[in-house]
Amino acid sequence: MHRAITRCLVLSIVCTAASLATAVPAAAQPAAKNVVVITLDGLRWQEFFAGADRDYFKRDKNGSGGPAEQRFWRDTPAERRSALMPFVWTTIATQGQIVGDPAANSRAHLTNGLWFSYPGYSELLAGVADPRIDSNNKVPNPNVTVLEWLNARPGFAGRVAAFGSWDVLPFILNAERSKLPVGTSYTPSPNAQTPRERAINELATDLPRYWEYGPFDAPIVYAALEHLATKRPRVLYILLGETDEWAHEGRYDLYLDAALRADRFIERVWTTLQSMPDYAGQTALVITTDHGRGATTKDWMDHGRDVPAAERTWMAFLGPGVAPMGIRTGMTATTSQVAATIAALVGEDFRQGVPQAAPAVPLAR
Numbered sequence: 001m002h003r004a005i006t007r008c009l010v011l012s013i014v015c016t017a018a019s020l021a022t023a024v025p026a027a028a029q030p031a032a033k034n035v036v037v038i039t040l041d042g043l044r045w046q047e048f049f050a051g052a053d054r055d056y057f058k059r060d061k062n063g064s065g066g067p068a069e070q071r072f073w074r075d076t077p078a079e080r081r082s083a084l085m086p087f088v089w090t091t092i093a094t095q096g097q098i099v100g101d102p103a104a105n106s107r108a109h110l111t112n113g114l115w116f117s118y119p120g121y122s123e124l125l126a127g128v129a130d131p132r133i134d135s136n137n138k139v140p141n142p143n144v145t146v147l148e149w150l151n152a153r154p155g156f157a158g159r160v161a162a163f164g165s166w167d168v169l170p171f172i173l174n175a176e177r178s179k180l181p182v183g184t185s186y187t188p189s190p191n192a193q194t195p196r197e198r199a200i201n202e203l204a205t206d207l208p209r210y211w212e213y214g215p216f217d218a219p220i221v222y223a224a225l226e227h228l229a230t231k232r233p234r235v236l237y238i239l240l241g242e243t244d245e246w247a248h249e250g251r252y253d254l255y256l257d258a259a260l261r262a263d264r265f266i267e268r269v270w271t272t273l274q275s276m277p278d279y280a281g282q283t284a285l286v287i288t289t290d291h292g293r294g295a296t297t298k299d300w301m302d303h304g305r306d307v308p309a310a311e312r313t314w315m316a317f318l319g320p321g322v323a324p325m326g327i328r329t330g331m332t333a334t335t336s337q338v339a340a341t342i343a344a345l346v347g348e349d350f351r352q353g354v355p356q357a358a359p360a361v362p363l364a365r
C-alpha cells in the first residue's frame with residue numbers, strides 16, 4: 001500500500017452501490033455484543049476463492065515452483081483455497097457467510113473507482129466512496145468512520161480500537177478528531193503499559209526494518225490481542241498489510257505465505273474470543289479487503305486506476321447475526337456496505353449517523 005504512494009504520486013501509475021431489493025435487517029437475528037474487523041490488504045479474490053495459481057510461481061530451470069508450489073498447489077480449487085486459508089474455508093465457510101465468489105454467481109466490489117488503499121479503507125469504514133480521497137497521503141479523513149461513530153454511541157465509548165502497521169491508518173481514522181487509540185508503525189501497542197505491550201513494541205523495532213512505514217504484521221496482531229485481553233474493546237479493527245506488500249514485490253511465494261499467516265491470525269483471534277466469557281458466542285467477525293489486483297501474470301502485482309480488475313473484492317462474516325449460509329450465491333455487495341454491516345452486527349444503525357452510507361449486507365436468513 002505504501003508503494004501506491006510512490007506509484008500514484010511520483011510515477012502516476014496509480015496503483016455503485018448494489019441494490020438490495022430483498023434486504024433483511026441484520027438485526028432480525030440477535031445482535032452481537034462485540035465485533036472484530038480484520039482486513040487483508042490487496043488479497044485478490046482469485047487466491048481467496050481458488051487458492052494458488054500455478055502460472056504465478058517462479059520456476060527454476062527444471063520447471064519446479066519450489067517449496068511454495070509444494071505448500072500451496074493442490075488439484076482442485078476447493079483444496080487449494082483450503083490449503084491457503086484453512087480457517088476461512090473450514091469454519092467461516094460452514095458456520096458463517098462468504099460473499100463475492102464469481103463461481104457462485106456473486107460479486108463483491110469497490111465503488112471508489114481508484115482501486116488503491118486509502119480510498120478503499122475510507123469506503124470500507126465510512127460507508128461511502130469520497131472523491132476527495134484520491135491519494136495515500138497522510139491527510140486526516142474528513143469522513144466519519146463507523147469506528148469513530150460507534151465510539152460515540154452509548155456503551156461503546158472508549159471501547160473501540162484499531163491496529164495496523166501502515167502509518168496512514170491514524171489519518172484514515174482521523175485519530176486526532178476521533179480520539180481512537182491506533183496501534184501503528186513501530187509502536188504497535190499505543191500507550192504501552194504492561195510488560196508484554198512494551199516487549200511487543202521492542203520486538204517491532206528489533207525485527208528487520210524492511211518497510212519504512214512499519215513492521216511486519218505479527219507484532220501488530222500481538223498488540224491487538226494484548227489490547228483485547230487488557231482493555232476489553234467492543235469494536236476491534238486489525239489491518240493486515242503484508243499481502244499487498246509482497247505482491248508489489250512480485251513475491252508470489254511470500255504473498256501466499258502472508259495470506260496463510262493472516263488466516264492463522266484470524267483463527268487465533270477467533271479462538272481467543274471464544275475463550276473469554278465476555279466475548280464467547282457474543283462476538284461477530286468481519287473479514288475483507290481494501291482492493292483487488294490485476295488479473296494476469298503481467299499485472300497481478302499492481303492495482304489502482306490503470307488496473308480495473310482491482311475493483312473486485314470479497315467479504316466473510318461469522319458469529320451472532322450471521323446465518324450459517326456458507327458461500328452466498330447470486331449476491332452482489334459493495335465494499336461501501338461493510339461500514340453499516342459492522343454497526344448492524346452490534347445492533348446499531350450507522351445510517352442514522354451517516355445517511356449517505358450504503359446499507360448493511362443482509363446476513364440474516
Ligand SMILES: [Zn+2]
Nearest residue numbers: 001004015244
Ligand atoms: Zn498496494
